[in-house]
Amino acid sequence: MTTSPAPLLDEAVTASGRTKQRVNRKAKGERSVGLHILLAVASLYFLLPLWWLIVAGTKSTQGLFTGSGGPLWFDKNFALFDNLQQLATYNNGIYLRWLGNSFLYATAGGLGATILAVLAGYAFAKYRFRGRTISFMILLASVMVPATALVIPTYVLFNNLGLTNTIWAVILPSLLSPFGVYLMRVYVQDAIPDELLDAARVDGSGEIRTFFTIALPLMRPAVVTVLLLSVVGGWNNYFLPLAMISDQTLLPVTVGLNAWQVQSNSATANSLVWNLVTSGSLVSVIPLIISFLLLQKYWQGGLSLGSLK
């Protein structure tokens, strides 16, 4: 925050002007106190479940239900390390496999989707090929296709090919990101002037080389955004793996944790794993929260790509 020169200017104004300014500043101050209170209340609301998750992650199953501190404070029995140890060993450490699977699905699907979106967005933005307009309209319409309409037939097709219950059943359909293509097109249209590409052509650079040496470096902010969005989308994906995967060892962490919830809910005594549901949820959100904090400057600017005309 830089200090504004306003106080210095104040000294120069006339007495009546000074009172007027002071009144103004007071009114402004009061209003922003109100706004700050509003923001603080909103922040509390958005923070509450996360706070609960942090607290709940440190409790045993018994502590979750009858903990001494209530639902929003720590139990006197601090069970975080027990929970972590159980997470690593329960059911042969299946939780760690789930984390690994999520990581694989999110990065492989996200990287692939980003590469395809970068190439396609560049094509739509910078080449006037035959069928461009109609292709782009089909692409926009496809954003509205409901997930079930795709997941159900894709499941049947994959099932016929014997591909359900394999990592490919999750990764391959995740390569499709029409919205990513749309974002890339919007960005490239403005960020890369046609004249620049024409100049490269005049200099004898081929189309592929122009793309890699001139266009791609300029597309970096949009590439990072699309990559971030598709990796997050992959990490949070639930419906597709829920339908495709029944083999426990291939589940991503989202589907696995919900399976634990269902198991605990219909519980026989020895399969109660509420403590693993909460501590597992806590552990699984940490990587994304960290990446969002680290990549703040990218996502804050990047998420608006699609909305700027």
Next chain:
Amino acid sequence: MERKNARFGWVFLAPFAVVFLVFLVLPLCYAFWMSLHTNTLAGGEQFAGLENYTKAFSDQRFLSGMARVAGFALVFVPLQIGLALVFALILDDVRTRLSRFSRLLIFAPYAIPGVIGALMWGFLYSPSFGPLVSFFDFLHLQAPDLLNRDSIFWSLTNIVTWQWTGYYMIIIYASLQSIDPSIYEAARIDGASKLQTALQVKVPIVTSSLVLTMVFALIGTLQFFTEPQVLAPLAGNAIDAAYTPNLYAYNLAFSYQQFNYASAISFALGLMVFLASIIFLIATRKKSGLN
């Protein structure tokens, strides 16, 4: 030169086009084919024409699910976008450490998978150990059951609002940031108050991102699936297998192996999503600047 280069458009588009054909066009065509057939034990796969569709549009469970998501959309879209707009305008106006911190906190739920968001709120709602119980115990009152048939609508509304408001807020906030500040100076000289500047200068300029976020929220709401699916086992009989059309299609396919009818339900839903989005875009065409 133009002509020759134009071919390269397809070269760059080809990899995506292949994926688009294989994982979108082909499954959609196949689903449409399935929706026109029935599978009987005796006769196998048989052509049924539009029978599945007439069945869907007279299926009380599908229709009430459709009505329910329409009701959700009427609440979700204005609530989430309205809150997102208010927060974005405030954050655009006050630039302090607290406001930057608030921005992060409001956005944070977006980084939480929908499943985990729903699980967390399920715990918080729980009538046996959620925080509400201790609060109402303290007042010697009976805590409300947030997971019964009457309250589940609002409990779901709360989860989705918590999850998505920050994402929409960031989109709107970023387009507010891209406004040229000299416009505010002009408004100030004309004697506009901060509130007037916000309502009469800022809001009109960001209308196109408002429309975009509303379309996202609308499409998402009509396909509502994860939150009701995760809460269903916790909420007893308040969420049935046909609570939303998407959930209905999923259960028909994977619990009852009725892939043909499930495809018809999905297509019927897809048609509704498409129509609703188009109607919305036409209704807001003048405002959004999308022609």
